[in-house]
Amino acid sequence: MSPGRALRFSKMHGAGNDFVVLDLRGGRPAPAPELARRLADRHQGVGCDQLLTIEDSADPACLARYRIWNADGSAANQCGNGARCVAAWLRRDGAAATPRFRLDSPAGPVQAEALGEGRYAIGMGRPRLASAEIPFRAAHDATEHRLALAEGEVAFGVVSMGNPHAVVEVADAATAPVATLGPALQARPEFPEGVNVGFAQVLAPDRIRLRVFERGAGETLACGSGACAAVVALVRRGRLARHAFVELPGGTLEITWPADDAPVVMAGPTAFVFEGELLLEQPE
Numbered sequence: 001m002s003p004g005r006a007l008r009f010s011k012m013h014g015a016g017n018d019f020v021v022l023d024l025r026g027g028r029p030a031p032a033p034e035l036a037r038r039l040a041d042r043h044q045g046v047g048c049d050q051l052l053t054i055e056d057s058a059d060p061a062c063l064a065r066y067r068i069w070n071a072d073g074s075a076a077n078q079c080g081n082g083a084r085c086v087a088a089w090l091r092r093d094g095a096a097a098t099p100r101f102r103l104d105s106p107a108g109p110v111q112a113e114a115l116g117e118g119r120y121a122i123g124m125g126r127p128r129l130a131s132a133e134i135p136f137r138a139a140h141d142a143t144e145h146r147l148a149l150a151e152g153e154v155a156f157g158v159v160s161m162g163n164p165h166a167v168v169e170v171a172d173a174a175t176a177p178v179a180t181l182g183p184a185l186q187a188r189p190e191f192p193e194g195v196n197v198g199f200a201q202v203l204a205p206d207r208i209r210l211r212v213f214e215r216g217a218g219e220t221l222a223c224g225s226g227a228c229a230a231v232v233a234l235v236r237r238g239r240l241a242r243h244a245f246v247e248l249p250g251g252t253l254e255i256t257w258p259a260d261d262a263p264v265v266m267a268g269p270t271a272f273v274f275e276g277e278l279l280l281e282q283p284e
Contacts (some may be wrong), residue, residue: 006277009039010089011046014081014270016221016250020048021089024055025064033073034216040071041280049220062104063096065107070216078107078162080253082265084120087112087272100219107162121267124225127232127257128160129157135164143236149184151177153281156185156197157233161264163215165197165229169239173201173209182213196223200230206241208234210248221250226265231255 010021022198024030026120030053031039038045050068057065066086067117068076086103090096091114099114111123136158148156156166170176176199185197194215201209202265210230212223227246234240235257246253253268 005281008275008277009046010275011048011273012054012085012089012174012271013223013273014084014222015248015253017050017079017081017223017267018048018273019050019052019082019085020046021052021054021085023093024053027056030067031057031069033069036069037071037073043220049214049217050079050082052079052086054086059104059109061102062109063101064090064103067106070214072216074216075106076163076216078105078124078225080122080124080161080228081222081268082224083110083112083122084224084266084268084270087114087120087122088118088272090158092130092146099196101104101106105162112147118137118270119267121265122224124161124228124264124266125270126261126263127229129232129236131158134158134160136190136195147185147190148189149181149188151181151184154181154185158195158238159229159232161225161228163225164193165226165233166195167193167200167230168197168231169205169234170199170201173199173211176201178211178219180211181188182219184203186213186215196226196229198223198226198230200234202234203247206279207245207247208240210246212248212284222248222253224266224268225255225281227253227255229258232257232264256264
């Protein structure tokens, strides 16, 4: 197959949150939004929640840079499950010679650590809690906010893990109105950059069940930054321990937030699914 007519990729997932991974090191150009949408298309492309690009980092302390593209072609600032998959890809590639290394993300440097058996831990940084940093338009900062929607009044906490999250506590995650309340909150002008909406059910002092409706992707099987945000929001309300397990439709993540001024650490699985080539031009 002639160069330029095919694009090599890896298909991966982290707890069911699935990705197409492109190696763009060496100065290869980033995909246009149209190509990101094509790759993400589950019928006419490869199919994924997000596209991950691995690139050279300008920071000598970082092994590589990664960027995230949603299924609709828009760029994202952070993706915890994606960060774990990038770390696993670099370990398999041989670029990461040691179990611990730093990665350059759109939200800033993150620390990655290989835990064995396909599990990786990612330092997700300190959560941002001030409304202006989410960003969320509010008269004051609070652990809980309320908005009146067509579906009724909804209470939620707001957290940024490099991307904005609203966390709604529900009695039963399985029956939560994810498909209606998720986009309704995303469309509110109080969230000028949109928002990922999490629906969290507390199962025990150290365990929750979570579903997340993501910007640019809809509901996914897992959202790493959403799991971190849910733990932070519920810890702040006294509803959860600082070391907790988050059950998502695609798997379970382990989240630790040691103190209010400490970074959040997320640990969870990664998996390689297949390698392939996407035809950029159809043969005659």
